[in-house]
Amino acid sequence: MNRGKSTRASWRCVAGAAIGAMLGGMLALPAMARDGEPERVALTGGRIVPVVGAEIARGDILIEHGKITAVGEKLEIPYDARVLDVSGKTVFPGLVVAQTPRGLDVPNEMRPVTPFLDVYDAIDPSQMAFEEMLRSGVTTAHVIVGANCVIGGVGRIVRPVGLSVDEMTVAAGPALRISITPKGGYDRLLQMATLRETFAELNDYLERLAEKRYEEDLEQKKKKLDVGPAEARQRGRELVRADDIDDQHRNLVRLRGEVGAAYRPPIGRLGAFVYCGQAMDVGPAVKLAKEYGFFDRMVISAGGETFKALAELKSAARPVVLPPELIYRDVDPITGKVTETFLPSRYAESGLLWALLPGEDASLPERFMTYQAARCVRNGVARDEALRAITLNPAKILGLDARLGSIEAGKDGNLIVLSGDPLDFNTQVEQVLIEGMLVYERWNDPRMKRLTESAPAGQGERP
Amino acid sequence: MRGLRAAALLLSPLCLLAASPRAALAGEAAGVAYRVGKVITMDKSDAVINGAVVLVAGGKIEAVGPAASVRIPENYRVVEFPDRWLVPGLVDCHNHIAGSLGDLNDSVYLTNPGLNSRQTVEPNNDNVKNARGGGVTSALLIPGSGTNMSGFGTICKMGGDSLSEVIVRSPGSLKIAQAGNPEWYWVGVGRSFMNWNTRQTLEKARDYNERWEQFDKGETKEKPEFNPIWDQFRGLFRREFPVSVHSQGYQLLMTTIDMLAKKLKLWVVLDHSEFDGWKTAALVKDSDVFTVQGPRSYHFERTCRKMIGNAAGWYYNGVTELGINTDSPVVPQEELTLQAALGCWYGWLPYPALRGVTIVPARALGIDQRVGSIEAGKDADFGIWTGDPIDPRSACLLTVVNGKVVYDVNKKPRPF
Structure with a gap:
């Protein structure tokens, strides 16, 4: 397990998204695992709505090599996993x-x-x-x-x-x-x-x-x-x-x-x-x-x-x-x-x-x-x-x-991290993982920033 | 200040006049020696020679080097440009004006494999004369992008009076436009059909070539039927000439790299490659395609609402061997260097830009053994410039093709 390499690969994904969006306004282009294999990722402390099976009020999800390997309360997280603390958030299938x-x-x-x-x-x-x-x-x-x-x-x-x-x-x-x-x-x-x-x-x-x-x-x-x-x-x-x-x-x-x-x-x-x-x-x-x-x-x-x-x-x-x-x-x-x-x-x-x-x-x-x-x-x-x-x-x-289609061991690590319940209209998509790769973060989405942040004085008008 | 500049403009042709009449007299000279302030060689070491001499004989460059080390033979005529730059003749990969413009597009079918631009070449037409005034000495004449496959291109010199003098290579390339104009064919057609259809056409040609290859190698005794259309494609699959792809935007370039370069294994020159095509730089880097971009070196990116330099986009995302084309008459042929300059205005760099109108397109077309740099043995194609051609203030004063002066600002005013 090459922790350093895989972590970099995933971060490059998000960084690539941000740079792509800044340069040309594109988010969809960051390379999916072009080099380095998907890492071990653990999402910890979130409310899990798995679609199949009962909801877990506060649980962990482990993704290894792109697949979900464990879902449950207080999982043992491998030392080399990249940990995303999602406490207070809701995790839902992509x-x-x-x-x-x-x-x-x-x-x-x-x-x-x-x-x-x-x-x-x-x-x-x-x-x-x-x-x-x-x-x-x-x-x-x-x-x-x-x-x-x-x-x-x-x-x-x-x-x-x-x-x-x-x-x-x-x-x-x-x-x-x-x-x-x-x-x-x-x-x-x-x-x-x-x-x-x-x-x-x-x-x-x-x-x-x-x-x-x-x-x-x-x-x-x-x-x-x-x-x-x-x-x-x-x-x-x-x-x-x-x-x-x-x-x-x-x-x-x-x-x-x-x-x-x-x-x-x-x-x-x-x-x-x-x-x-x-x-x-x-x-x-x-x-x-x-x-x-x-x-x-x-x-x-x-x-x-x-x-x-x-x-x-x-x-x-x-x-x-x-x-x-x-x-x-x-x-x-x-x-x-x-x-x-x-x-x-x-x-x-x-x-x-x-x-x-x-x-x-x-x-x-x-x-x-x-x-x-x-x-x-x-x-x-x-x-x-x-x-x-x-x-x-x-x-x-x-x-x-x-x-x-659900959060179960054996399925692809396609997860979305939500700010609240999936059916609450105020809920926002905060992070998206596809096959264990973090491919979207709301706070790194330039277009979302442009939409929601107030513009500096004098630059507010949009053509 | 203004007065001074006007005086300089008046004076400079006069100074040159002093050199030119002598040149005209010496008819029986065995060769010509150009003594210049600076030579941009564009050779493998990117050498720049100050105070240089270039010897020209028999239409070829005989020698190039510092004045001190090049001995000028007795019977050579000497032409002096002590303050000027001698720059390789410019090469344009994507050109429609070396032939008759009325024959640009024969939109018979979506793919027209039987057509060839060789039959439309016009030596010395007015646009060709303009090209010489802008220092352009070679151009690939290709049919238009009205259909997915519009015929074979022809590499032409901008000097010479007969077809045999003008044509450098025929076929120069095969022209393909995977989309980005052919969608207006008849009542409209989408990319899924166009790409399928283009692939079908190329696969027929590839299968024809394979049958003949098998026969030629003696693997089969069954002699394939000769087909004059598909026979023209054999050189394409032997990689003797490239496919010139009119490309623009992300999806088109991606498809070209995937379908033409990786799957059909063709020698691909992505010309045009405009708009946000530069975003495919990561894919281009992983392939063996050449990239030449133009007519415009910038575009307005709607998604982030600002002007983006395409050339800079390619360059800083790793495609450092980038050419520039005019797509003349879309941008006038003589403005090839101006397009490179605009690329620099939007963030590109002048030296790579100068490479991009000389040696880079020459390599992309596989004619770099003849043109694109100032090296002994190559064709004597060059321009004498007042300064860096990428600086828009610079002008071309004299253009030489195959050793012959085809444009001289002192004999005839600039045609544009």
């Missing part, structure tokens, strides 16, 4: 954003069908969005294209820190984006026809590939063609290799998984985040996912009105990501009477796995996920369930609940 197009140059490409694209090519680590995430306690975000598409590209799960997309990456994209709600300029007929056409073309592509493989196999064995095309396509399926599939089709094959009874292309699976902006989109989404074999890897991205299909959603029992706007307003066309529905209450009652998103407008408090969760509690959702909706639930939806 927040997880289930989906966001932020950090990309544009939320969507103009082309309707782009399953071959990857946000890897478009994520900008210098974007303010990542800095904002850190400041509001988000330690993991699934960056994926927006819903203005038919089939969009693959997303990527990132930490909001790092000099390059590779450094930011927690995990490769788990899913493609699909939208059942029509993209701009499309109606539902064209949207669904384009989806069906894409999958039909994929079928045709795979069958031709199988036939070609079968014929090539015969040629190698110096045999003559013995069957018709239909049979050749059946027999050829087993001969298709991963690198036969071209770039345009690879992600669709990964989404589709098994194509025939015995045919499973040897490529890693992908899921789909399927946008259903309205209740009427849920049925076609379920049908499409079942027909093309990705139902068990489908996540529903809901719009406001989608809750009206709650019965269908319940029978499908797939996870749901709620829209950032939590209140749905129905206006009676005759009387003009407005009926408000608080969506999280309905999803909480349903027993589905659901997650909250931060608001899209950076000027409103909805951009803080903790505020979104607090609104849930105010509207009758159980506190534990609301806290899970910004931590463990999105982690489960992303398939990373073994690493993220």
Whole structure:
């Protein structure tokens, strides 16, 4: 254990953040552990809200090599650990954003069908969005294209820190984006026809590939063609290799998984985040996912009105990501009477796995996920369930609940140190640790200083 | 004071006139000896020679050294500039004016691998003449950044009357713009598609090259089909010429370093590299890419609301071998040194800035065996300056390309 080196590495992180921000106004760029491995860090004497398990009024957390190794009262702290005294503070798991197009140059490409694209090519680590995430306690975000598409590209799960997309990456994209709600300029007929056409073309592509493989196999064995095309396509399926599939089709094959009874292309699976902006989109989404074999890897991205299909959603029992706007307003066309529905209450009652998103407008408090969760509690959702909706639930939806979403031994050392209870609106994010690296401190955040400190006389006006 | 300066301005050309007519008479001299106040050699030891002689013969530099140690042959014509600086001819890595401006962008597709700027080279056009007046002697003519891949560039001399005299290397580079203009193509396109598409194009070219390499080495007997478009790319993958990347802003530079330099293993020159691109300095340091920045050496950083010196940003974050380009006509070709000077106004240093318009871009383009410094054996490309070219008060009085005077302020007034 090289104490000196690792301590320096971590401090360099914060110092780097401060210098970066001063020079160019960027916070998100400090290198994540570019040299020196993550240290042992102990957070001592804080109130721990672990999300899984009981709260600890005054406890310690030990992080070793980026992973939480112990949580409890009066832990024995190794002599070489870097100790952060957080007494009087609340320690909470880093927040997880289930989906966001932020950090990309544009939320969507103009082309309707782009399953071959990857946000890897478009994520900008210098974007303010990542800095904002850190400041509001988000330690993991699934960056994926927006819903203005038919089939969009693959997303990527990132930490909001790092000099390059590779450094930011927690995990490769788990899913493609699909939208059942029509993209701009499309109606539902064209949207669904384009989806069906894409999958039909994929079928045709795979069958031709199988036939070609079968014929090539015969040629190698110096045999003559013995069957018709239909049979050749059946027999050829087993001969298709991963690198036969071209770039345009690879992600669709990964989404589709098994194509025939015995045919499973040897490529890693992908899921789909399927946008259903309205209740009427849920049925076609379920049908499409079942027909093309990705139902068990489908996540529903809901719009406001989608809750009206709650019965269908319940029978499908797939996870749901709620829209950032939590209140749905129905206006009676005759009387003009407005009926408000608080969506999280309905999803909480349903027993589905659901997650909250931060608001899209950076000027409103909805951009803080903790505020979104607090609104849930105010509207009758159980506190534990609301806290899970910004931590463990999105982690489960992303398939990373073994690493993220709660303060438990074995999980990543992603913690936020808060000045008070996570659901108190007066609470501030004071420190952020990602995999044991201290990557944010409020008192070293130049933009926060600029916002809150009074300017010297005569320099108060801002352009 | 003002009167004095005016007198100096009037007098100085007169003094020079005394030297020039003699030069014009001696037609049959075997070579020329330039006796100057100071030579900035830009050689490996960064030598500066005061009271120096530079011998030029056959278009090349024959010798350079202190006046006392260089013997001037009998039949050499002597040109005297006892108070002036002799500075290597300036090199611009990112230029659009050595050819016809109307052919800047052929935006047929998002990637146009078949195009080549060689067909647009125009010796002695008006912009080239301006360039000579600013001491510029070599420039890489590249197609515009309207598409992700706009064609091959051509390294040109700013002197010479025929293509064979003008062209230093063709292809000089391949021009790529990963974004930062191509997004306006047709009705708009995002970075995820542009980068995917550019990668697809380059991978096709790489696969073509690999098939031929295998055939050439005898690893396969199957002769690949010849393709005139992809064949131009073979030199790119053999690292015989670089890819000139129009880059700007953090994400573009990051992608260039990752995709083009690290994954496709190309010889990369990050030119343009404007705005907050300098924030990628840590990534550039870990790679083998060359960095040349311009047209502007400063930008207004919205996040902290102040002017930031890009050049200083690169330099103090560890990219000390930094070049400057004009992107002419965005910034006039003759103002190459002025852009370097503006970089210094915002915190850069004059000597690294002078390197940045001479030897650094010459190395970035791989033409430093011919240009970029004053050393025996190199092309006789240089300017005679009234002082430090990075000082905006200094002017270029005489420009020599391949040993021939292409600009002489005493014969013709400065064209700009």
